[in-house]
Amino acid sequence: MNKAADLAEEMRDDGTVIRLSGSLAVACLHDLPSRLDAVQGPVSAIDLSGVEHIDTIGAWTVHRTAKRLNSPITGGRDDTMRLIEAVGALDEPVAIRPDHVPAVTRIVSQIGEAVSTAGSTMLGLLGFFGGTLVAAWSVIRHPSRFRVNAVVQRFEVVGVSALGIIGLMSFLIGIVIAQQGSVQLRQFGMEMLTINLVGRLTFRELGVLMTAIMVAGRSGSAFAAQLGTMKLTEEVDAMRTIGVSPMEALVLPRTLAVVIMMPLLGFYASIMAVIGGGFLCAIALDIPPITFVQRLREVVPITDLWVGLIKAPVFGLIIAISGCFQGMQVKGNAEEVGLRTTAAVVQAIFLVIVLDAIFAVFFTWLGWN
Amino acid sequence: MAAEDARIEQTMAQSDIAISVRGIRNSFGDQIVHDGLDLDVRKGEILGVVGGSGTGKSVLMRAIIGLQTPDEGEIHVFGESMVGRLDDEALAIRKRWGVLFQGGALFSTLTVAENVEVPIREYYPNIGAELRDEIAAYKIRMTGLPAEAGPKYPSELSGGMKKRAGLARALALDPDLLFLDEPTAGLDPIGAAAFDEQTRQLQQTLGLTVFLITHDLDTLYSICDRVAVLADKKVIAVGTIDELLATDHPWIQEYFNGPRGRAATAAVARHHDREQDRAAQTPPDGRQ
Numbered sequence: 262m263n264k265a266a267d268l269a270e271e272m273r274d275d276g277t278v279i280r281l282s283g284s285l286a287v288a289c290l291h292d293l294p295s296r297l298d299a300v301q302g303p304v305s306a307i308d309l310s311g312v313e314h315i316d317t318i319g320a321w322t323v324h325r326t327a328k329r330l331n332s333p334i335t336g337g338r339d340d341t342m343r344l345i346e347a348v349g350a351l352d353e354p355v356a357i358r359p360d361h362v363p364a365v366t367r368i369v370s371q372i373g374e375a376v377s378t379a380g381s382t383m384l385g386l387l388g389f390f391g392g393t394l395v396a397a398w399s400v401i402r403h404p405s406r407f408r409v410n411a412v413v414q415r416f417e418v419v420g421v422s423a424l425g426i427i428g429l430m431s432f433l434i435g436i437v438i439a440q441q442g443s444v445q446l447r448q449f450g451m452e453m454l455t456i457n458l459v460g461r462l463t464f465r466e467l468g469v470l471m472t473a474i475m476v477a478g479r480s481g482s483a484f485a486a487q488l489g490t491m492k493l494t495e496e497v498d499a500m501r502t503i504g505v506s507p508m509e510a511l512v513l514p515r516t517l518a519v520v521i522m523m524p525l526l527g528f529y530a531s532i533m534a535v536i537g538g539g540f541l542c543a544i545a546l547d548i549p550p551i552t553f554v555q556r557l558r559e560v561v562p563i564t565d566l567w568v569g570l571i572k573a574p575v576f577g578l579i580i581a582i583s584g585c586f587q588g589m590q591v592k593g594n595a596e597e598v599g600l601r602t603t604a605a606v607v608q609a610i611f612l613v614i615v616l617d618a619i620f621a622v623f624f625t626w627l628g629w630n
Numbered sequence: 631m632a633a634e635d636a637r638i639e640q641t642m643a644q645s646d647i648a649i650s651v652r653g654i655r656n657s658f659g660d661q662i663v664h665d666g667l668d669l670d671v672r673k674g675e676i677l678g679v680v681g682g683s684g685t686g687k688s689v690l691m692r693a694i695i696g697l698q699t700p701d702e703g704e705i706h707v708f709g710e711s712m713v714g715r716l717d718d719e720a721l722a723i724r725k726r727w728g729v730l731f732q733g734g735a736l737f738s739t740l741t742v743a744e745n746v747e748v749p750i751r752e753y754y755p756n757i758g759a760e761l762r763d764e765i766a767a768y769k770i771r772m773t774g775l776p777a778e779a780g781p782k783y784p785s786e787l788s789g790g791m792k793k794r795a796g797l798a799r800a801l802a803l804d805p806d807l808l809f810l811d812e813p814t815a816g817l818d819p820i821g822a823a824a825f826d827e828q829t830r831q832l833q834q835t836l837g838l839t840v841f842l843i844t845h846d847l848d849t850l851y852s853i854c855d856r857v858a859v860l861a862d863k864k865v866i867a868v869g870t871i872d873e874l875l876a877t878d879h880p881w882i883q884e885y886f887n888g889p890r891g892r893a894a895t896a897a898v899a900r901h902h903d904r905e906q907d908r909a910a911q912t913p914p915d916g917r918q
Contacts, residue, residue, distance in 0.1 A: 287754060287804055288725065294761050316804035317772070317836065318765055325764060347835055348768055355767035355780035357743040593785040594738035 264313060266293045268300075276303045279326075282311030285319025297326045304330040309337035320348040328352070382608075389586040390578075393516055396508035408514050415518030419480045420526060427475050431463075431530040434471060435537025438462060443546055452546050456553055459538030460561040468531030469523075469569045470617060473576040476523065477609040481584035484515050485605035488588025489598040497589070507589070516581040523577030524570050531569060564629040572620050576613045583609040647706075648673045648807055648839040649694060654703035656689050663689050665863040667703070673806075676833055676840040677868075678850045680885065681860030687843045688732070690860070691809055694841070695729055696720060707807070725753050727807040728800030732815065734792035736784040742795045743770060743780040749802040765802070773798040774828050790821040794828075801832065808833075810842045814849055822846060826853050847886075847894035859885075 264283040271278045279300060283289060307327055309315075315323075315337075324345055327334050334345060362370070400407050442458040488511060491497050497507050535557065542548040548556075587605035591597045624630075649671040656664040663686035671677045681687050692698040694705055696712055705712040707723050728749075736745050746766040750757055757765070770780055773794045784792060793813055800808060813829065814822035830853045833840055844850060850857055851871065858868045861881050867874055874882050885891060 287757075290754075290757075292756065295758065298758075317768070318804055321765060321768055322761070325761075344835065348772075351768040351771035353767070353771055353777055355743060355770050355777045357747070357763050357766060357780055358741055359781045594783075596739050 265289050265291055266319070268293060268296055270300065273305060276305030276332075278306050278308055279304055279332075280308045280311060281323070282313075284314040285312055285322065286314055286316045287318040289314075290319060290322065294322050297322060300326070300330070302330045302332070304332040306333050306335045308335050309341055310335075312337060312341055315341050315344055317344065317348050320345040324349045324352065385590070386582065386586050386608075389512075389589070390582050392508055393512055393582060393585075396506060396513050399506075400509060400513060406509060408510060411510070411514035412517050415514055416522060418483075419476065419515075419518050420522035423476065423479055423522075423526060424529065426479075427472055427526055427530050428533045430471060430475060431468065431533035432537035432540075434467060435459060435463060435534035435539075436541045438467070438534070439538040439541040440545065443541075453548070453556065455538070455542060455546065456548070456556045457560045459535060459542075460557045461565055463531045463534035463538070464561055464565040465568050466617070468534055469527035469573045469576065470613070472523065472527045472530045472573070473580060473613045474610055476519065476526065476577070477580045477584075477606050477613065480515075480519060481580040481609045482602045482606050484581065484584030485588040485591075485602040486598055488512075488585055489591035489601050492589060492591045493593075493595070493598065512581075512585045512589075515585055516578065519577040519581040520574045521577075523580075524573035527569055527573040528566075531566075562629075564624075568620070568624050568629060572617065575616060575620075579612045579616065580609045583612065646672055648708060649841065650704075650706040651690070651694065652704045652706075654690075654693060654705065655701045656686065656693055656698065657701055662863060664693075664700070667860075667864050669858055669865045669868070671839060671841055672856075673839050674837055675855040676829070676842055676853055678854035678857040679841065679843045679860060680845070680850065680857060682881070685860040686863075687860055688811055691729075691811055691841065691843060695727065695809060696724075721753075725803055726805055727809060728803065728805040729809040730793070730796045730800045730811060730813055732811045734784065734796035736792060736795055736799070738784050741781050741783055742775070742787070742798070743767065745784070745795060746770060746798045746802050749799065753803060766798075769798045769801055770795075772832070773801065774824065790817045790825070793817065793825065797828075801836075804836065806837075806839060808838050808840045810840060810844075812843055812845060814844065814846045819848075822848065823852075829853060847890055848897065851894050851898045 266281065266283040266285050266289050269280045269282070271280060277300075279297075281293075285293075307323060307330075309323070312319075320341075323334060328349075334342070337345070439455050439459050443452055443455045446452055446454050446458075488497070491511070497511070500507050500510060539550055539553045542553050543550055584605045587601040587608070591601050647670050649669070651667060651669040654664050654667040655662070656667075667690070669690075679687050679690065689698060693700050694707065694712065696715070700713060703713070708726065710720075710723055712720060712723065736742070737748065740748070743763070743766045746769050747762050750762050750765060767777075767780065771777065775791060775794045775798065779787065779791060779795065784795065787795060793816075797810075797813070800810075810829070814825050817825060826849050829840065829842075832838060833853075842849070842854065854871075856868055856870055857874055858865050859874065859879075859882055860866070861879070866879055867877050867882060871886065875886055877883075886895075
C-alpha cells in the first residue's frame, strides 16, 4: 500500500500514455507532482491501472494534470475514479490571500492610515479621559457604587508588588548619578556638589520619571492586556448587559489605584536613589552619611519635593488611561491584544516625557528653581 | 478449522482497531478524571463519545492525540504506542490524523486558505506553492465553504464557517483518522444537520475513522455507527444506540429517553417514514 508513486511514459501511435503506479497518497507522492508538471502534450491517456491506493491530494494531482493536458483518465478502479471525479467537481478558483496591493500605494496608504490613526487615537484618548471623569463624577454622586475592594486590590498589584523592583532600580540609578557626577566634578575639586546633583535630580526628575516608566511597563501593559482579553471573551459586553458600567468597574479602580500609588512610589524611588547616592559617596568619596544628609537638607529646597509629587499623579493618570483605553480598543483576535499592549506602553511613556518637559517649563515659570 | 478461523478473526480484529485505549488514568491535582478507562475505535467507523459535562471527553481526546500525558495506561493509535513518545517520534502518526478543536482553533493571523496550507507546508515541503494553493482551494470547497471564504481572516467568519474552516485544516493531509470536538455545538439546526451530512459524506468518500465528541443527540442518531458513553471515570458502555438503550444504566436511560432523546428518536423515525414513502411512490423499475 505504501509503495512510492511512480510514472512511466509510453509512446503509442495516437500519442503518449502516462502510466501512474504505486500509491498516490500524499505521503508517497514525493516528486511526482513536479514530474507530472514537466510532462508536455499531446497525451492520449492517463492510465491508472497500476494505482494501488489514492487519496484526495493524489486525485487532485491527477485531475489537474488531466485538465492541463486535456487527456482522458483511464483504467482506474471504481473508487479511484469516483474520488477523482468528486475532487474534480470542486475545481473552482479560491483566493488564498487578500488582494495584493502595489508597494507605492501600500506605503502611501500606510502613512495616511498612521496619521489618521494617531489623530483618532489622541481624540479617543481625550474622550476616554472624559468618560473616566464622568464615571468618577457618577461614583461621587452615588458613593455606594464605589468599588473599594477592587481599588485596594489594585493598590497591592500596582504599588506593593512593585516596591522591590522600583527600589532596586532607583538605588542603582542613585549610584550611577553619584558616580558619573563625581568623576566630572572632581575635575573642579567640587566633589561635594555630587550631593546637590543626586538630591535635586532625584527629587525633581528622575525619581518620578523612572517610576512612571516602570509603572507603565508593569501596570499599564497589564491593564491593556487584561481589558483587551476581557473584550475578546465578551466579558466587557456581559458586564454592560448586566448594567455594570465597565468604566466604573474596570477603568476607575485601576486609574484611581495608579493615581494614588504613583506619588507614593515616586517618593519611595527618590529616597532609594538618594540612599544609593549616599552609599556611593560614603564608599568612593569618603563623605560620611551624616554629612551627606546634612548637606542634602541644605541644598534641596522643599519645592523640589513638591515638583516631584505634583507630577506623579498626573503621570499615573496618563499611564492608567492609556493602558485602559488601548485595552478597550481591542477587537478581533489575540494578536490585537499584543499590539494594543505595546501601544499602551509606548503611548504612556511618550506622553509622560512630553508632559515632563511641559512641567519643567511650568515650574521654572513659577520660580521653583 | 475452527481454531484457524478464530486466529484469523483475531488478527482481523487486531488490524481492525484504529485507536486502542487501555487502563488510562488522567488526573488534575486531586481531581481524577479517568480511572482505568478502556476504549477501542474501529477503523472506518464514526464513534460518538458522549458524557455529562466534566466527564473528560475532551481530556480523553487530548490524551489520545498526545496533548495530555496520562498518569497510567496505554494508548495505541494504528498499533503504535503513543504514551511517552517524543513529538518527532510520533510524527508519522501525527501526519495520519486531523483534529478539529471546539472553537475551530484557527490561526488568527492567517487567512482561512493559509490555515489549511499550514499542515501541508509543515509536513510536505516538497509540494510546490501552486499545487499547495490548489489543494487548499479544493479542501475549502470540500468542506462546504464558499470560495469567497479563502482570503478571509478567522475573525471575519461566523461560528459555523470557523468550524468548517477548522475541518478543512483537519482534512488538509487526507488523514485516516479525524478527531472532532463538538463540531455542531453553537451551530443552528440547519447548519448542524449540514455539517453532520458533510462529515458522513467525507467519511464515506475518504474512508475516514472519526472520533466524534458531541452533545448533539441528532448527530448521534444520524451519523454515528457506535456510541461510547463516559461516566464514573470510565467508558461505561459502547455500542449502537439500540444496544445502549438495552442497558439499564440510569444515566444512559435518562440521556436517550429524556425529552430531547425522545425528540431525536422521533425525528429519525419520521425521516425513515418519509424515505419509505418516497420509495413506495417510486415505481419498481426506479424511473419516476
